[in-house]
Amino acid sequence: MNKQVFLGNRRLVLVASLMLAFSVAVLLSRIVLREQPQTVTIINDLAAVACALTATLFFIGVWLSTSSQDASKKIWGQLVIGLVASTVAETIWAYYEVVLGQDVPYPSIADLFWLFGYAMICVALFTQYRLFQIAPSRQQKRIVIVLVVVFFLTGGLLFLGPIIQGFDPEDALGSLLNIAYPLFDLVLLVLALTVIFSLE
Numbered sequence: 001m002n003k004q005v006f007l008g009n010r011r012l013v014l015v016a017s018l019m020l021a022f023s024v025a026v027l028l029s030r031i032v033l034r035e036q037p038q039t040v041t042i043i044n045d046l047a048a049v050a051c052a053l054t055a056t057l058f059f060i061g062v063w064l065s066t067s068s069q070d071a072s073k074k075i076w077g078q079l080v081i082g083l084v085a086s087t088v089a090e091t092i093w094a095y096y097e098v099v100l101g102q103d104v105p106y107p108s109i110a111d112l113f114w115l116f117g118y119a120m121i122c123v124a125l126f127t128q129y130r131l132f133q134i135a136p137s138r139q140q141k142r143i144v145i146v147l148v149v150v151f152f153l154t155g156g157l158l159f160l161g162p163i164i165q166g167f168d169p170e171d172a173l174g175s176l177l178n179i180a181y182p183l184f185d186l187v188l189l190v191l192a193l194t195v196i197f198s199l200e
Contacts, residue, residue, distance in 0.1 A: 022047075022050075026043060026044075026047045029043050030043065030044070041097055041098075042097070042098050045090075045093060045094035045097050045098050046094060046098065048090045048093075048094065049087070049090045049091055049094050052083065052086050052087040052090045053087050055083055056080065056083040056084055056086075056087050059076065059079050059080045059083055060080050062076050063076035063077055063079075063080050071131055072128075072131070074127065075124050075127050075128050075131070076124075078120050078121075078123050078124035078127060079120070079121060079124045081117075081120045082116075082117040082118070082119075082120030082121040082123075082124065083117065083121075084117075085113045085114070085116045085117035085120065086113065086114060086117035088110075088113045089110040089111070089112075089113035089114040089117065090110075092104075092108065092109060092110040092113070093108075093110050096108075106174055106177075107173055107174055107177050111177055114181075115177075115180065115184070118181075118184040118188070119184075121188065122184070122187055122188060122191060125188070125191035125192060125194075125195055126191055128195050129191065129194055129195050129198060132195075132198040132199075137197075140197040143193075143197070144190065144193045144194060144197065147189075147193060148186070148189065148190055148193075151186065151189055152186060159182050163175070163178045163179055163182075164179065
């Protein structure tokens with residue numbers, strides 16, 4: 001999208017401006033209220049719910065406006081399901097911390113919704129890739145592999161390594177979840193890169 005088209009779309013400019021203002025407001029509030037951790041926690045939780053809900057509503061709008069004859073409608077629907085699940089998870093998390101004023105149990109039902117949301121977004125990206133019916137070139141495959149290896153090594157050193165070393169047999173489910181989240185991120189990364197290269 002070139003600059004003229006972007007600036008010429010008033011609705012897009014308005015939404016982008018509101019998103020920027022919201023992000024700046026949240027950032028400033030975290031800086032100003034850094035000595036009040038409970039207040040910062042409430043702001044973070046409410047901001048996360050607001051962002052997840054906004055994204056969900058936008059995707060629902062796209063899904064509803066897509067013709068039923070369009071093959072991409074199914075993909076938008078899968079993304080909507082994934083985002084709805086993530087929004088529910090964020091809401092549950094916020095309910096514990098903001099309303100109940102207590103730590104969120106781990107694992108909790110929120111994790112089930114988050115994992116389901118991850119799975120649906122992975123399914124949507126894979127469906128999109130299959131829809132293109134284009135195999136990445138050898139060079140594209142090499143780039144994807146290099147990027148994945150770099151991210152995997154970086155993530156392995158910074159996150160997965162310590163998590164695996166700290167695996168607690170008495171809390172096996174929680175420890176497995178700690179491993180599952182970064183692995184899901186890696187899967188999403190591979191699928192997203194594959195879809196992007198397929199667009200060429």
